[in-house]
Amino acid sequence: MRIARALLFGFLSWFGCVFAAEVGVTDNSVLIGMTAPFSGPNGAYGLDMKMVINAYFRQINDAGGIHGRRLELRALDDGYETERAVANTRTLINQEKVFALLASYGSSPTTAAMNEVFGVAKVPLVGAISGADSIRQSPRDNPKNRYMFNVRASYANETEAIVNQLVSLGFRNIAVLYQNDGFGKSGLDGVITALRKHNQAPLAVATVERNSVEVSQAVQTIAQVNPQAVIMVTLYKPTAAFVRAMRKTGQKPQFMTLSPVGADLLVQELGDEARGIGISQVMPYPWNDTTPLVREYQKLLGQNGKFSYYGVEAYAMAKVLIDAIRKAGKDLSRDKLLASLEGMQNHDLGGYRVSYSANERLGSHFVDLTVIGNSGRVLR
Incomplete structure (x- = not known):
């Protein structure tokens, strides 16, 4: 009888331990999920981020992992399409059984994934290439926002x-x-709000569809008002198409655009025609090593690495997640990860700080202004 009781107790203890284990966590590994564009017009953005994250994970793993656990990245291509991003997020959580999410891309895809999937499943996402207000609400106003941890400044800041x-x-x-889309509309709202503070309003407003370079109507609308400056809340291919088309009409306004454009990709697309375009940035300058975060990033990629703002941002996102996992301790759970992230107040990543609390998800307010100079160099 005693033996039977002992066996039963042992079985129940084992049964409880098995089912108490956190999803995506084993004794030897932690599985992280990512959905971003790896193909299509914006695939270069996601590929850059994935490369940096994989390199950082290898570095961590080569040093013994975190509390003895190796980091694994499961990355799915969404082509910068909202429905695919939502489906990928659902697959990562329900089928791939990831512990947490990292480095989403785009305002509309991230907002939809948060409201429909990871915010409902209570799976944290660290970092998104988006400055939209929709993913920056306080958890008091939208409980699903509790699981979204932004690393960059908002479009309103930019x-x-x-x-x-x-x-x-x-x-x-x-x-x-x-x-x-969500990206463009959030940026437009930011411009309107900022101009209103100076008793101004946009002289003209035009739009381009996501994943499109059809800008002829936008050029016609804006060229006819002869603006001194045009603020472009667009990605690199439509930005390049618009700048070229405007210049063909004889218009030479000061062109300005936001960080998601990707300075290096815009230069690659426009060549010498990119000179003079101003770009707001939400990460430290990637081409010198005065900032510790950038110095680490450059060392990670090596002397022959191709440095970029997107790369630095991916590294910053990954560092936030890894620092939080490390701080959560060996007995890792999503609840402990959430508590660890919410405890990051004025957290220093190496000259770049993020801050969260129980009701704060903004992350950072850092904005720098740059301009493309001769030979495509990004100048501060």
């Missing part, structure tokens, strides 16, 4: 910096080109 710079230089006739 557009305010751009508008303030233009107004300080005497520009008054400012037009806006925006992408017709």
Whole structure:
């Protein structure tokens, strides 16, 4: 009888341990999920991020992992399409059984994935290439936002910096080109709000569809008002198409755009025609090593690495997640990861800080203004 009881107790203890184990966590590994564009017009963005994250995970694993666990990345291609991003997020959580999510891409895809999938499943996502307000609400206002941890500044921060710079230089006739989705609309709202503070409004507003370079109507709308400056809330291919088409009409306004454009990709697309375009940035300058975060990133990629703002941002996102996992301790769970992330107040990643709390998900307010100079160099 005693033996039977002992066996039963042992079985129940084993049964409880098996089912108490956290999803995506074993004694030897932690599985992290990622959905981003790895193909299509914006595939270069996601590929850059995935390369950096994989390199950082290898570095961590080669040093023994985190509390003896290796990091594994499961990455799925969404082509910067909202429905695919939502489906991928559902697959990563329900089928791949990931512990947490990392480095989403795009405002509309991330917002939809949060509201429909990971916010419902209570799986944290660290970092998104998006400055939209929709993923920056306090968890008090939207409980699903509790599982979204932003690492970059908002589009409102970026557009305010751009508008303030233009107004300080005497520009008054400012037009806006925006992408017709969550990214573009959030940026447009930011421009309008920032201009209103200076008793101004956009001289003209035009739009381009996501994943499209059809800008002829936008060029016609904006060229006819002869603006002094155009703020473009667009990605690199439509930005390049619009700049070329505007210049063909004889228009030479000051072109300004936001960080998601990807400075290196815009230069690659436009060549010498990119010179003079201003870009707001939400990460430290990737081409010198004065910032510890950048110095680590450059060392990770090596002397022959191709440095970029997207690469630095992917590294910053991964560092936030890894620092939080390490701080959560060996007995890892999603609840402990959430508590660890929410305890990151003024957390220093190496000259770049993020801050969260139980009701704060903004992450950072850092914005820098740059301009493309001769030979495609990004200048501060």
